[in-house]
Amino acid sequence: MELKINGKIHNVDVEDGMPLLWVLRDELNMTGTKYGCGVSSCGACTVMIDGEATRTCTLPASTAAGKDIRTIEGVAQGGQLSAVQKAWIEHQVPQCGYCQSGQIMVAEALLDSNPTPTDEDIDKAMTNICRCGTYQRVRAAIHTAAKWRAEQTTLPG
Amino acid sequence: MSEIRDNNHKKEKKGMGKWTRRAFIATGVLGGGLVIAGVAGNMYLNNAITKYSGEGMGDGESLNAWVRIAPDNTITLAVPRSEMGQGVYTSIPMLLAEELEVDMNSIKVIHPQPESPYANTAFLDPNPRKAYASYSVMQKVSAFLPVVGTGGSTSVKDLYDHLRGMGATAREMLIKAAADKWGVKPEDCYAESAYVINKSTKEKMSYGSLAEAAAKVELSENPPLKEQKDFKVIGKRVQRLDIPEKVTGAAQFGIDARPEGMVIAAIRHASTVGGTVNGISNEEEVLQMRGVKKVVLLDDGIGAAVIADNTWRAKNAAMALDLEEEANTLEKVSSTDISNMLNEVIENNLFAPTEAHGNVSEALSNAEGAVVEAAYEVPYLSQCTMEPLNCTLVINEGSAEAWVGHQGGSLVRDAINAVTGTPKDKIKVNITYLGGGFGRRAELDFVKKAAMVGKQMMGTPVQLVFTREEDMKNGMYRPAVASKFRGAVGADGMINAWEHKMALQSVGYSSMMRIMPAMADSPENDPQSSEGAVELPYAFKNNSVAFGELDLPAMQVGNWRSVGASQNGFFTESFMDEMAHAAGQDPYEFRKKHMEQSDLPDADRYLGVLNKVASMANWSTPLPAGKSRGIAILKSFGSIVGQVAEITKLGEKQIKVDKVYCVIDCGRIVNPDTVEAQMQSGIIYGLSAALFGEITMTNGQIDQQNFPQYEMVRMQTSPTVEVHIMEVDEYPGGVGEPATPPAAPAVANAVFAATGERVRSLPLIKHGYTFV
Numbered sequence: 001m002e003l004k005i006n007g008k009i010h011n012v013d014v015e016d017g018m019p020l021l022w023v024l025r026d027e028l029n030m031t032g033t034k035y036g037c038g039v040s041s042c043g044a045c046t047v048m049i050d051g052e053a054t055r056t057c058t059l060p061a062s063t064a065a066g067k068d069i070r071t072i073e074g075v076a077q078g079g080q081l082s083a084v085q086k087a088w089i090e091h092q093v094p095q096c097g098y099c100q101s102g103q104i105m106v107a108e109a110l111l112d113s114n115p116t117p118t119d120e121d122i123d124k125a126m127t128n129i130c131r132c133g134t135y136q137r138v139r140a141a142i143h144t145a146a147k148w149r150a151e152q153t154t155l156p157g
Numbered sequence: 158m159s160e161i162r163d164n165n166h167k168k169e170k171k172g173m174g175k176w177t178r179r180a181f182i183a184t185g186v187l188g189g190g191l192v193i194a195g196v197a198g199n200m201y202l203n204n205a206i207t208k209y210s211g212e213g214m215g216d217g218e219s220l221n222a223w224v225r226i227a228p229d230n231t232i233t234l235a236v237p238r239s240e241m242g243q244g245v246y247t248s249i250p251m252l253l254a255e256e257l258e259v260d261m262n263s264i265k266v267i268h269p270q271p272e273s274p275y276a277n278t279a280f281l282d283p284n285p286r287k288a289y290a291s292y293s294v295m296q297k298v299s300a301f302l303p304v305v306g307t308g309g310s311t312s313v314k315d316l317y318d319h320l321r322g323m324g325a326t327a328r329e330m331l332i333k334a335a336a337d338k339w340g341v342k343p344e345d346c347y348a349e350s351a352y353v354i355n356k357s358t359k360e361k362m363s364y365g366s367l368a369e370a371a372a373k374v375e376l377s378e379n380p381p382l383k384e385q386k387d388f389k390v391i392g393k394r395v396q397r398l399d400i401p402e403k404v405t406g407a408a409q410f411g412i413d414a415r416p417e418g419m420v421i422a423a424i425r426h427a428s429t430v431g432g433t434v435n436g437i438s439n440e441e442e443v444l445q446m447r448g449v450k451k452v453v454l455l456d457d458g459i460g461a462a463v464i465a466d467n468t469w470r471a472k473n474a475a476m477a478l479d480l481e482e483e484a485n486t487l488e489k490v491s492s493t494d495i496s497n498m499l500n501e502v503i504e505n506n507l508f509a510p511t512e513a514h515g516n517v518s519e520a521l522s523n524a525e526g527a528v529v530e531a532a533y534e535v536p537y538l539s540q541c542t543m544e545p546l547n548c549t550l551v552i553n554e555g556s557a558e559a560w561v562g563h564q565g566g567s568l569v570r571d572a573i574n575a576v577t578g579t580p581k582d583k584i585k586v587n588i589t590y591l592g593g594g595f596g597r598r599a600e601l602d603f604v605k606k607a608a609m610v611g612k613q614m615m616g617t618p619v620q621l622v623f624t625r626e627e628d629m630k631n632g633m634y635r636p637a638v639a640s641k642f643r644g645a646v647g648a649d650g651m652i653n654a655w656e657h658k659m660a661l662q663s664v665g666y667s668s669m670m671r672i673m674p675a676m677a678d679s680p681e682n683d684p685q686s687s688e689g690a691v692e693l694p695y696a697f698k699n700n701s702v703a704f705g706e707l708d709l710p711a712m713q714v715g716n717w718r719s720v721g722a723s724q725n726g727f728f729t730e731s732f733m734d735e736m737a738h739a740a741g742q743d744p745y746e747f748r749k750k751h752m753e754q755s756d757l758p759d760a761d762r763y764l765g766v767l768n769k770v771a772s773m774a775n776w777s778t779p780l781p782a783g784k785s786r787g788i789a790i791l792k793s794f795g796s797i798v799g800q801v802a803e804i805t806k807l808g809e810k811q812i813k814v815d816k817v818y819c820v821i822d823c824g825r826i827v828n829p830d831t832v833e834a835q836m837q838s839g840i841i842y843g844l845s846a847a848l849f850g851e852i853t854m855t856n857g858q859i860d861q862q863n864f865p866q867y868e869m870v871r872m873q874t875s876p877t878v879e880v881h882i883m884e885v886d887e888y889p890g891g892v893g894e895p896a897t898p899p900a901a902p903a904v905a906n907a908v909f910a911a912t913g914e915r916v917r918s919l920p921l922i923k924h925g926y927t928f929v
Contacts, residue, residue, distance in 0.1 A: 014467075015447065022469035026421070031413035032406020034592070035468070036543055037625045041864040044543060072406035085404040092396065092830055095242030095838055097403030098410060098543040098592030123873040129864060131543045131593050132242045133841025135875035137834070 001065045005030070006074025012061070020056035020064050021045045024071060032072035032101050036129070043128030046102035047071045053109035053125075072101035075108060084108050087145035095132035102128050107142050116146055208273040212585070215265070218368035220327035222274040223253060223320065230351050230365035232257070233265045237275035238316075239307040239564050240268075240399055241594035242838070243893040244831035247397040248313055249320060251827055255390040256324030256383065258348035259364070266398055268588045271566030276303030279315035304673075306565030308599050308716065310794035310891020313827050317889050318382075325380040327371075334370035335362050385825070385886065394830040399590070411589045414549040414560035416618040420450060422610045423471035423622055426460040426631050429484040429857035431711035433458030436481035446474045455609045456576075458483070462610050464619065472624055487711045487857040492637070495854070496534065498707055499639035502660035507705040508681045512691040515699030520654035524645035528654075529739045531642045531732055534918040535724045537852040538635035539867060540717050544592020545628045548607035551618040556583040557611075562591035564599040568672060572601040576608035595842070596716025600633050601672055629867060630859040633671075633715025634852050636662045636707075640728040646740040647698070652751065655697040655736075657690055657728070659704040662714045664721065666706075671713070680706035689725030689791055689898055694763040695733070695751035712854075718842055719897040722793035726898030727847070727905070727919065730789035734906045735915065744906065745771045745788050759797070762822050765883055766790060766799040770820040773881060774801035783807075784815070787906025789899040795890025796823035800840065802876070802903035806911040810926045814844065814876040814904060819896060821880070824887035832892050833880040839896025840878050845869040847901035848928050849920050874928045 003010045003023065012027045024030045024047075033056065036044030040055040047056055048070040056064075075082050081089075084107050094100045103126070110117055110125040117125070122139050130138070209222040214235060217227035225233040234253055240246040246266050254261055269275060328348050335353035336343045345356050352361040364371075385392070402408040427434050437443075440452045443463060448470035453462050461478055465471035521528055550559040550573065557579040563569050563586075570584045591598055607621035623631070638661040647653035663680035670677045680686070686704045717723060737747035745767070752764050767790050771777075780786060783805055790799035801818040819836045826832055849868040853860045861867045905916045908926070916924055 018467075018469050022467055026467040026469070029415055030406075031409070031415065034410075034543075035412065035545065037864045038472075039625070039863050039865065042543070076405055081404065088404045089396070089400055092400060092834065094397075094400050094403040095244070095834060096240075096543065096591060096593045097242070097399070097408050098590075100403055101406045104404060126872040129543065129869055129871060131541060131595075131842070131869065133838045133845075133870065133875065134834075135841065135870075135872045136837055136877055139872065 001062055003061065003065060003069060004067070005069045006071060014061060016062040017060050020047070020059050020061040020069070023061040024056070030071055030073055034098055034101055036099065041129070042099070043106065044099050044102040046105040046128065048105055048109050051109065051112060053106040072105060075104065082108065083148040084111065084141070084145040087141040087148065090144060091137045091141040093134050093137040093141050095134055099128055099130045103130065103138055107138070107145065110142065111146055111149060115150060117142060206274070210270060210272060212270045213267050214269070215267070217365070218372040220330055220368065220371055221323050222272070223323045224257065224327045226364045226368035228365045228368070230263075230363045231265055232259045232263055232351060232364065233267055235269040235275070236266050237269050237271065237305055237566065238312045239562070239588055239591050239594060239598070241307070241562070241564070241591035241598065243312070243835060244397055244828060245307065245312045246399045247395060248827045248831060249316060250398065251390045251395055252316060252320035253324040255388060256321045257328050259351045261390060261395055261398070263351060264398065271305035271570055271586055273303040275305045277306050277311055277315050279311035280304055280306065280309065303567065304565060305567040306599065307594070308564050308596065310893040310895065313889045314795060314891055317825070317827075321382050322379060325382055326376060329376055329380045330371040330374040331364055331367050333374045333376070334367045337370070338362065392826050392829070395828050397831070409589050410544050410592045411549065411560060411562035412544055412547045412592070412620070412622065414589065414620060416549065416551065416560065419549065419618040419620055420464050420466060420614070421468045421471040421622060422462040422464045422607070422619050423468065423475035423624065424460050424462045424606060424627055425475045425478055425480060426627060427480065427482045427484070429482070430487050430854065430859060431485040432857070433483045433485070434461050434480045435483055437461055437478055438481060439477070439479040443474050443477050446470065446477065449474045451614070452478070453610055453613045455606055459606060459609070462621065464610070464614065468622055471622070484857055485711050487854070490857055491855045492536070492853040495637055495707070495709070495712075496639065498709070499534070499637065499660040502705040502707050503639055503641050503658045507658055507703040510701045510703040511687045512702045513700065514697065517654050517656045517699040517701040520699035521643055521645055521656065524654065525648055526646055527739070529642070529644045529735055531735055531915075531917055533640040533642070533728045533731065535638050535727060536850070536919065537632075537637045538717055538846050538850050539629055539632045539852050539861070540593070540595040540597035541629070541867060541869070542591070542593030542595060542597055545625050546597070546603040546623040547621060548604045549618060549620040550607050550611045551616065552577050552579065552608065552611040552614075553616055555579065558585040558587070559604070560587045560589055561604060562589045562598060563604065564591070564594050568599070568601055569604050572604045573608045576605050577612045595718040596720070597633060599672070600668070600715055602631070602633070625863050629861055629863060632852065632859075633668065633713050635717030635723060636664060636714040638724045642728070642732045644732065644736050644739070646736060650740050650742060650750075651698070651754070652695065652736055653698050655700040657702045657732075659686070659690065659725070659728070660707055661686060661704065662707050662709055662712070664714050664716060667710070667714045668716060685721040687721065687725065689722035689793060690729055692757065693729060694755050694757050694760055694790075694792070695748070696754035696756070718839070719793055719894040722791060722894070722898040723843070723846070726789065726791040726793070727901040730791060730899065730902035731905055731915075731917070734787070734902070734909065745776050748788070748790065762885065763790065763792070763797055765885075766797045766820045766822050769881060769883065770799035770801050770818050773820065773879065774803065774818040776801065785907050785911035787903045787908070787910055789902035789906060791895075791898045793895045793898055794893075796821055796892060796895040798836070798895045798899050800899040800903040802900070802907045804904065804907045804911060807929065811929060812908065812911070812926055813929050814874070817876050817878045817900065817903065819878055819880045820883065821892070821895065822883040822885050823890040823892050823895070824885055825889045826882055827889065829882055832882050835892045836880045836896040837878045839894060840900045841870050841875060843897040843900030844876070844904065847904055847919055847921060848874070849922055851920050851923065
């Protein structure tokens with residue numbers, strides 16, 4: 001099957017039922033997307049498919065064929081971190097970091113669809129588990145990223 | 158050494174001096190002779206370096222086992238502690254950078270091989286717990302084996318003096334080399350941002366250009382360490398060095414290891430805890446599945462694994478295995494049975510009290526007021542690291558290499574040696590980032606299982622992966638614990654009697670029997686069983702604290718963030734609240750009164766924390782209708798943490814945890830932002846357990862399969878945490894764990910204030926509470 005990931009076409013020979021997560025991790029060695037639960041509960045495997053945050057550990061890769069898949073590896077453009085990534089650094093969000101690819105992908109999708117999310121919007125969108133409990137900083141970083149995106153100012157560093 | 162350090166020795170390091178002990182470890186046991194080396198000059202330094210390979214440190218010259226400087230002025234620092242979120246890849250470099258005079262952003266961190274100069278001697282520290290007091294001589298000797306590991310909130314505690322010393326020594330060697338080249342005295346030069354500068358001519362030489370000459374310098378004495386007022390790095394908010402690669406997906410966790418030719422092994426264990434897998438009845442069938450390369454049985458019936466070219470295929474094939482299983486003694490055991498067994502231990506089988514003052518029985522029988530009785534209980538808990546357990550390794554003829562997120566590099570090496578017979582010096586251990594540790598990644602089960610598979614796949618790298626279900630069902634759980642109190646308040650409004658009995662499985666015994674059997678002491682001597690229940694900062698006229706062991710070896714228990722304090726803090730600080738209410742007093746004022754009369758040497762530090770958290774939370778000001786608060790305080794891992802939880806009662810049993818005020822006294826602070834992050838983290842971890850966490854068993858099978866049955870705090874249920882760090886010039890305590898224990902009692906006490914219901918067993922959802 002043909003998958004378009006971060007703007008690049010990849011041809012993979014896998015069963016139709018293989019979840020996109022394992023195509024990314026094991027067939028294409030794109031290990032930024034993480035395995036956490038395998039039952040779409042924790043969100044560590046989140047990528048964007050046609051702009052929507054999607055958990056990929058139960059999503060057959062075949063259903064993503066022909067769509068625009070964006071993973072954590074495709075968030076920074078031309079070596080420039082996104083506003084969300086920079087806000088994550090500004091607020092020193094990650095601890096162990098394992099869930100953060102998924103958190104960032106949900107945050108990117110949230111801000112694309114809702115440039116000025118309220119705390120309630122964030123509660124509703126950000127349902128990923130972080131075992132290190134970085135939620136407070138995730139929330140603050142989303143607000144900062146929203147501001148930076150709106151200002152379109154030159155981002156720090 | 159500086160005066161401060163010497164004072165700290167007196168205060169915190171009674172008994173064997175720290176430097177002496179380190180030198181002993183570096184030179185003594187491994188060399189075969191019990192030689193205690195002196196520490197004059199940089200002799201220790203050079204001794205340490207002889208036990209050090211420099212593997213992975215890159216180009217350049219090593220000035221000691223921690224610092225290598227390349228000709229292009231790249232400063233490579235070895236950080237032999239596992240980065241599992243606690244910020245150790247930044248805090249340890251900060252200690253070195255402070256004295257070495259290099260900028261944090263110019264540092265390259267590597268994780269070295271688990272060699273003896275990197276041993277964690279805080280594991281041996283007798284203070285504050287008497288961990289090794291009862292050990293025989295032979296056990297003491299083995300206790301000096303260099304364990305290179307991370308846990309017990311020890312990293313900064315272990316390295317605070319030592320690494321500043323290493324940084325200072327390296328700096329002085331560089332300065333001496335420069336002074337010699339310029340033909341001036343070392344005092345005529347100073348170091349700044351990885352250059353040595355000539356004071357009079359302002360000429361500079363880079364560390365890189367000096368390293369070769371500096372490596373040959375012999376210092377006659379250890380240089381003095383900076384005073385705190387001169388710190389430029391320590392105590393400042395420093396950006397973590399690991400975060401940039403954690404926002405791009407580039408950070409490599411164990412599960413991301415992809416050595417050339419790697420295959421995946423998915424493991425299946427018996428369906429009952431401790432059961433064995435003796436055969437597979439459909440191996441031929443499973444071998445036909447796409448991508449499957451091999452089906453293997455592990456040694457001693459530990460389980461079966463399917464090796465395939467992709468994790469999903471391996472996992473599906475492992476699920477398809479028909480296992481021939483044999484249950485063990487737990488087959489007929491369920492959680493209610495364990496609860497009964499624990500209560501039986503409390504009634505009939507306690508060890509002699511760990512702590513006793515006065516005569517508690519007499520005080521209880523002569524109590525003027527009512528005797529308050531309460532029975533508490535907490536369940537088994539899973540650490541639930543976000544990254545499921547995994548270990549990648551390749552076993553070759555006579556050598557091996559592993560890639561694993563583990564809390565103990567030397568333990569990994571020892572485990573691979575034990576399973577495969579590969580000589581230890583031919584085993585390379587690559588410690589990756591850990592997707593959470595919490596004590597689970599100090600265990601060796603997943604490493605040994607990977608080695609068992611690996612030796613059946615000689616020459617091929619294998620990544621052994623537990624699915625989330627296998628991870629959750631094959632835990633080394635925080636033990637289930639029962640606890641019973643009797644207490645009485647005297648006419649003076651003070652606690653006259655405090656009797657506490659507990660029953661549990663010893664974590665120290667269970668885990669040491671797995672990790673280092675030679676060091677396993679009897680359950681009776683496990684200080685972790687009573688930590689958080691003894692040495693309380695309250696004046697009790699009569700008290701007795703005793704625990705007993707539930708002998709149930711098939712149900713393995715292990716370290717869970719904050720260990721014994723995780724449950725004992727809940728018991729003691731909940732019952733302290735009960736006593737306050739029995740006395741008709743405010744829970745904060747009641748604690749304060751008992752602290753003021755405490756004779757603990759650090760009672761004043763407790764009071765500082767308690768008063769600060771009460772004032773932060775405006776304790777004396779009533780909250781608006783519908784809101785309530787609870788308070789708790791506990792010392793663990795050398796740091797005192799006080800918390801006030803504020804909750805809103807939305808419905809009869811519907812609660813929102815709005816805010817947690819948190820104050821920590823951890824002595825000297827290395828990175829305030831990390832301390833704050835660890836407080837936030839520890840509280841959420843404690844709350845997840847208090848609100849939702851429970852591992853239960855029915856007829857020997859674990860009931861919880863995956864996150865939907867083991868819920869955790871998420872964004873919506875997460876309170877805001879406001880942190881204050883006390884400024885106290887004392888030797889540093891730990892910060893990774895101490896925020897966890899007070900979270901449960903602070904919230905449970907707030908729930909009592911809100912509802913009048915005293916919740917004496919966790920999790921709260923079991924009592925019908927819901928959280929939004």
